[in-house]
Amino acid sequence: MMRNKLLACLLLLFSAPSLGIWYEAEGRAAIYSGDVASARERATQQAIQNALVLAGGTVTSLQEVAAGKIVNDQFEIRTAGTVRDVRVLSERRSGDTLFITIHADLFPQQLQCQNGRSRKSLLLTRFKVNDRINARTGSIDEIGLHTSQWLYDHLRAESLHSYPKRWLNEISTFNPSLYNNRSVVSPLLPLVVTEKTNTQLVLFAEIRDLSFNGDLPVRKWQQWLYSPPERNFELMVYLIDGISGELTLERSYRSKAPWEFKAEEAVALGSRQFWESAYGNAVSDVMSQLLTDIDTTLSCTPGRGRITHVRNDAVEVDIGVSNGIRVGDRLTLLHRAAHDGQDNQQHVRLLPTTVQLRITESYQNRAVARVTDPALLSGVQIHDLVELTGTL
Incomplete structure (x- = not known):
């Protein structure tokens, strides 16, 4: 069975001209009818995508993620923009599955985003x-x-x-x-x-x-x-x-x-x-x-949740440690607004308010937060929406 497995090993190796960060990732693919070349291509593609995800990247197709051409044996990937270099470290076979391990030189300033830590x-x-x-x-x-x-x-x-x-x-x-x-x-x-x-x-x-x-x-x-x-x-x-x-x-x-x-x-x-x-x-x-x-x-989708309780000067939200929420993180209160578009469809927008909350306690699936300006607490209600906008 083929599974994506991201190696949580971030190699802090910087190349002098690019100041990129080298990420190590593994990909795997099943070998069908003895076609090792096809399996090698799919495993390498998966490894590159895994490296991008590990770095907090946003990629919808492999053709959009690097510049130039990466060639390994008879396999090549055409890329455009955020991957400077890819090196195949190892290739191994176990039964009908091929494993490829790579190093990818990525640019964190382009790949990482504010919501990269949140799940x-x-x-x-x-x-x-x-x-x-x-x-x-x-x-x-x-x-x-x-x-x-x-x-x-x-x-x-x-x-x-x-x-x-x-x-x-x-x-x-x-x-x-x-x-x-x-x-x-x-x-x-x-x-x-x-x-x-x-x-x-x-x-x-x-x-x-x-x-x-x-x-x-x-x-x-x-x-x-x-x-x-x-x-x-x-x-x-x-x-x-x-x-x-x-x-x-x-x-x-x-x-x-x-x-x-x-x-x-x-x-x-x-x-x-x-x-x-x-x-x-x-x-x-x-x-x-x-x-x-x-x-x-x-990877760069905003982490959002709902307010489930309001008591005294604190509120409880339905996101917590499992979502990557830590004590000290900042939330922004959102309001949902709908409007009619030119296509005669009703569209929704989430509008940030001036109400800011700071996480004071974080548990597995919930967290407690306090409004940074107590004068605005009266405007916070159960079922209101929040978005993670600041992390430690």
């Missing part, structure tokens, strides 16, 4: 399986449950910029067609579920394609004559900020790999046999890329 609280829901007809082959109807659990577990273990607070074993009624504009006011569902679970963001996903490229062998003797058919996996993802209503990530992920199981076989999705198969590796590759994209997207 945004995230709600995951069970992925919806749209292609239910093809899901019958292999009896993988529950693949939405297993893939969403995979993502939840790996985000909790590996993510630098998100804190998966809840996983709901429920298929949502989210309608993506309502989001025809990234700044449109949030439909009710994301706003309600994030408020009820004290989270900032919610991730919905649909598995749209589980079809085969070619026919499955019908008779047992045919399975010895034909190569396993390729099976597709397509996942559509929507990551929504329930506080601002913004659609922060909308992306389709596709992969395919040989389906090595018998036509009539019921596959155990929780088994090592599935996840170590070619198709299971392809699915975990997709999930690992999604994990990286979530971290990249949230």
Whole structure:
């Protein structure tokens, strides 16, 4: 199984001309049908993205993150702007998985952001399986449950910029067609579920394609004559900020790999046999890329929360140590405002106020703060929004 693993080893090596910082990161990729070159490319791409995330970077595609051309054997990456140099330190193979370790020379003044330390609280829901007809082959109807659990577990273990607070074993009624504009006011569902679970963001996903490229062998003797058919996996993802209503990530992920199981076989999705198969590796590759994209997207997203209690001269907020909140951090009170745009859609804006709060106590999932100007305390109410605007 392929997983993103960021090495928490920051090498403070400065190059004289660039004053960049060298980051060490690892990427891994499954080897399909003996194609080591393709696995090397995917593992190196993942390692570079991991280094960018480790540095607090924002990158939506590898083609946007460096300048010039990096060539290693028959593999090259075209880049543009924030990565000066990449050096491959090691390459090793374990079974059908290739591991690449790199050093990347990054520019912290371009990559780091004010919210780089905060981890945004995230709600995951069970992925919806749209292609239910093809899901019958292999009896993988529950693949939405297993893939969403995979993502939840790996985000909790590996993510630098998100804190998966809840996983709901429920298929949502989210309608993506309502989001025809990234700044449109949030439909009710994301706003309600994030408020009820004290989270900032919610991730919905649909598995749209589980079809085969070619026919499955019908008779047992045919399975010895034909190569396993390729099976597709397509996942559509929507990551929504329930506080601002913004659609922060909308992306389709596709992969395919040989389906090595018998036509009539019921596959155990929780088994090592599935996840170590070619198709299971392809699915975990997709999930690992999604994990990286979530971290990249949230690396500079403002950390926000809600006021849950107001007492005397102090307030309590629903973000805490798990979100990277420390004693001494500063919060700004926000007001949500809506207005009609030229597209006849209603748009939402989060407006900062003059009310500043200072964290005095921080616990696992909550924190206590005091208004820096006590005269403004009367304007603070339960359900008001706050944003992390200053860190120690």
